[in-house]
Amino acid sequence: MLGQLRRIVQDVAQEPILNKALSGLVSSVKHALATECCSVYLADYQQQHFMLMATDGLNEEAVGQVAIGFSEGLIGWVGQREEPINLAQAHLHPRFKVTPEVSEDNFSAFLGCPIIHHRKVLGVLTIQQSAERVFSEDEESFLVTLGVQLASVLANAEMRDAASRSSTAVQQATQLQGLPGSPGMAIGEAYVTEPASDFDAISLKRSDDPEKELALFYRAVKITKAEFNRLAERMSSHLPADALAIFDVYHQLLDAASLGREIEEQIADGWCAKSALKRVVERFARQFDDMDDPYLRERGLDIRDLGQRVLNHLLDTEQRRAKLPEKVVLVADEVTATMLAEVPREQLIAVVSLRGSVNSHAAIMARALGIPAVMGVSELPLLHWHEQRVIVDGYQGHILLSPSEAICAEYQRLISEDVALNARYQQEIGLPSQSQCGERFKFMVNSGLAIELEYTNAQFTDGVGLYRTEFPFIIRNQFPTEQEQVELYEKVLAGYPEKTVVMRTLDVGGDKALPYFSIIEENPFLGWRGIRLTLDHPEIFLVQIRAMVRANIEHQNLHILLPMVSDLAEVDEAIRLIRQACFEVSDELGVSLPKPKIGVMIEVPSVLYLLPELAAKVDFCSVGTNDLTQYLLAVDRNNARVANLYDALHPAVLRALYQLGQQAKALQFPISICGELGGEPAGVLLLAAMGFRRFSMNSSNLAKIKWLLRRVELADLELLLPEVLCCHSPKQVRLQVQRFLEQKHLLTQLRA
Structure with missing residues (x-):
């Protein structure tokens, strides 16, 4: 039964065509x-049926012709109840709706199951x-x-179908919904970096240049055959001749008389090289999977391995030949600092990350660069x-794919308004920082991600509140030397003369990995990261x-x-090592x-209850x-599936921050905010x-934040605070702040 389920979903x-997929289903x-x-019915939320x-x-x-309202019939009842309905005499049930067009008079037994994706009913099976x-x-x-397994597949299939239609002559824009990672708007061309090289990531596409696609395929085959020759030569002294025969089989499969011919026919039929390869490899592999003989079933793995190697070389060729567009919208499965560094800053206008959430590191990097970003857009395959x-x-x-000229013109107007608003904020950046x-x-400023931008307003700041030393x-491809770090830190300290520069010690782990220091954990955000890692490696x-x-x-x-930091012992050990380092440098250089x-x-909840002890040990x-919210709400901020639960304006987070602020004030313990909440209008007001x-x-x-605080009275904010702290949801909090901004005639001046 499990095998049947898996096969149906696959x-x-x-x-590639939704109607055919459903017909086969x-x-x-x-x-x-x-x-x-x-039968399968799909929900249309515009038409409510x-x-x-x-x-x-x-x-x-009746297919494509019969519609049943969301509140009508047994189908509507399944959708409303969001659970299976199992009836022996469906036609006698009061919710049964007679629909002559479907000709279901002969059927009595009925079982309907909802197909639900992210709490939204997509259809009924x-x-x-x-x-x-x-x-x-x-x-x-x-x-x-089956309904559970089909949910994400159908959501992706509908999106692929819509996107395919939008790329035809009809030019109908496809709208995708993600998570707002960094504010702003941009219009550009998608540039995919480090595409996932597996067949699941390939969406089937046609091509009007079969000669070009054949050339790409032949080149990939040539490279693959050369690769097999090298592998066979390398393994010849270790494996018997019968084991080495697999490489000959691979060669034969790639020849024109076997898989190669099938792929050529698919390309001639109008499919691009990747799509032709996918269609043929998956069809052959499924045929082997269905065989009873265990040995022959294993050959399906060989077919997939062979196809994967050819696909890798196809993608590699395309990536190297791809020309960087003038206005780059960087798209990746998960955007990293290295990817951002590879695109010239003047060409990078936006970021789209298929994984990640509002405060994942990709979103934080985009905000540091001042470019718009959308996260968690997983409906379409990367390529x-x-x-x-x-x-x-x-x-x-x-996100709008293939937008019309009229839509582009309207967004361009909004972008111009945004530019004008930012220019207005910039005019006051030199004025006193006061309410x-x-x-x-x-x-x-938070520094370390976009140095050239961070120095732009250096003269108007009070220094660096967070320098991220991890980037x-x-x-790099190895740990930087002490001298390399000295030179880097000296530039940062020199850039803010007579102003405080707060340097955070190495904070890796979680979603920040070092390419040369692999950390594999089942739950990395609760694992070996931050001070835990560096105390374990004092060197x-x-x-x-x-x-x-x-x-x-x-x-x-x-x-x-x-x-x-989560424990006082960590603080004691870190202070001891800092004193040791200072003594060593002082002794070596002969200077005081x-x-x-x-x-x-303060990002681990345990520290909220250790503030008096901390105040006795450290200076601030x-x-x-970002992390405090993640840990208080038990929500992985990189997980798009639970992204709607991650919200720094959650009443529990706000109440914790309020208590923390009151306690620090009573202890006269210097405290600052360095998370993303302090850079958002609603957050900074509260x-x-x-x-x-x-x-x-x-x-x-x-x-923007300085401009906003210069226009509010603290007495008014202190009247707003009790109302906000009594809220039961982040949505209520936002409505309260929005109402306050409207009363002060500030809301329309904060964004286009």
């Missing part, structure tokens, strides 16, 4: 359950039979399991994006601290910040070193709202109302 996923389910009828999309047993002429009986628990379980014209709306999390009532604030480590920690204090000799503006102030990041603390006065944010947000 067949639907591999069929109902026939396969009817056969698997030995029932008389199977379920449309019959495929059937094997009802009148086929039904089976029917003439005998009056309740379908068995096994049959119901099969249909429920479908390549060379498509794209509109990225980082405010709403919308309308004269309360002073300290504004610092020089991430973009890394000591070298970094030595480099920091050496760089600080001439400038004397260094503060050291410890990340991911200025003692840097030491701080702790800085709140990392934090200011709580008593926070030091904020560190991306340089791109600095002018």
